[in-house]
Amino acid sequence: MKSDKKASGKAGQRAQAKELLRLNLGKLSLKSPIVIASGTFGYGDEYLHVRGFSFDDIGAIALKGVTIRPRAGNPAPRIVETTGGMLNSIGLSNIGVNALIEEKLPMLQDLGTHIILNVGGDRPEDLIDAAKALSYYQNYFSAIEVNVSCPNLDGTPIGQNTGTTARVVTSIRKLYRIPLIVKLVPNIASIVEVAGVCERAGADILTIANTFPGMAIDVFKRRPILGNNTGGLSGPAIKPLALLLVHRVYRAVSIPIIASGGITCARDAMEFIIAGASAISIGTALFYDANVCKRITEGLVDFLNEDAKMNGLEQPRPLKDYVGTLVLNG
Numbered sequence: 001m002k003s004d005k006k007a008s009g010k011a012g013q014r015a016q017a018k019e020l021l022r023l024n025l026g027k028l029s030l031k032s033p034i035v036i037a038s039g040t041f042g043y044g045d046e047y048l049h050v051r052g053f054s055f056d057d058i059g060a061i062a063l064k065g066v067t068i069r070p071r072a073g074n075p076a077p078r079i080v081e082t083t084g085g086m087l088n089s090i091g092l093s094n095i096g097v098n099a100l101i102e103e104k105l106p107m108l109q110d111l112g113t114h115i116i117l118n119v120g121g122d123r124p125e126d127l128i129d130a131a132k133a134l135s136y137y138q139n140y141f142s143a144i145e146v147n148v149s150c151p152n153l154d155g156t157p158i159g160q161n162t163g164t165t166a167r168v169v170t171s172i173r174k175l176y177r178i179p180l181i182v183k184l185v186p187n188i189a190s191i192v193e194v195a196g197v198c199e200r201a202g203a204d205i206l207t208i209a210n211t212f213p214g215m216a217i218d219v220f221k222r223r224p225i226l227g228n229n230t231g232g233l234s235g236p237a238i239k240p241l242a243l244l245l246v247h248r249v250y251r252a253v254s255i256p257i258i259a260s261g262g263i264t265c266a267r268d269a270m271e272f273i274i275a276g277a278s279a280i281s282i283g284t285a286l287f288y289d290a291n292v293c294k295r296i297t298e299g300l301v302d303f304l305n306e307d308a309k310m311n312g313l314e315q316p317r318p319l320k321d322y323v324g325t326l327v328l329n330g
């Protein structure tokens with residue numbers, strides 16, 4: 001009897017702790033601030049059997065970027081570890097729109113979390129076509145994320161051009177009733193300007209940001225290590241860069257932000273939330289710790305309790321109360 005009481009007490013505490021992490025990302029109600037980053041999780045099904053991994057710890061999954069036709073991607077090697085991060089040049093290798101509809105849609109409904117469709121492509125028309133082909137199935141998804149960070153045919157990402165970005169966002173907005181997320185390019189003269197353009201073109205949420213372009217060299221061969229020569233840098237190495245971008249955009253727009261770039265622990269997550277993110281994306285950390293989401297969930301609850309104690313509060317404040325609470329010096 002006593003142990004039953006103890007068990008139900010613990011379950012109650014866990015439920016209370018989970019309540020602290022609930023938040024709204026625009027119109028989306030998330031049970032956790034954690035959004036799985038596109039391209040680092042496949043379609044989620046591989047994780048169904050990973051020990052200790054729970055979809056309960058996840059607010060949403062952004063699917064691997066899909067293009068109108070299947071793509072083989074770039075030549076190998078496509079991934080290389082670097083100091084504090086990794087470079088990837090996957091090149092949008094994916095199964096294409098038709099296979100996503102036929103093979104993945106039914107399974108995705110059973111994962112018990114929000115599913116975010118992510119569309120990519122080399123040219124603006126490719127992105128719009130992929131979105132168009134999937135628009136009939138939009139009720140299967142909680143939101144669509146438009147990745148304007150893919151390098152265009154001339155090597156520059158679509159998202160570096162504000163006019164082209166506005167055209168893509170406006171076109172896709174017309175096709176979708178569900179929330180529209182735009183995933184911005186980090187290496188741009190003014191991310192604030194393009195963020196404003198996206199907001200005015202109808203974006204509901206912004207993901208800030210994507211990988212930074214980079215290179216690694218094999219000094220004996222005197223050749224780049226990646227088959228594609230260059231790749232996108234992700235992981236802890238980019239965290240301070242992404243953090244500054246998130247804060248700058250937070251001050252300039254009124255739509256919510258998903259932070260993406262090098263988040264590996266609860267402290268990282270809190271930094272981004274205080275800087276202005278409403279949700280945090282986990283990507284590279286999943287490559288070396290399949291249980292990173294559980295670790296972050298527990299760490300966030302511990303932080304909220306600790307912070308309440310330090311401030312003499314009877315109850316911890318919910319995570320959403322911390323969004324954008326950064327106080328600048330001077």
Ligand SMILES: Cc1cc2nc3c(=O)[nH]c(=O)nc-3n(C[C@H](O)[C@H](O)[C@H](O)COP(=O)(O)O)c2cc1C
Nearest residue numbers: 037038039065088147210234235260261262283284
């Ligand atoms: C292997 C790999 C594949 C990725 N593929 C995509 C993709 O298809 N679409 C996209 O929008 N972002 C893609 N990304 C970018 C991630 O979603 C994320 O924005 C980026 O890695 C930064 O976060 P992180 O440091 O937590 O990994 C990819 C990243 C990696 C490492």
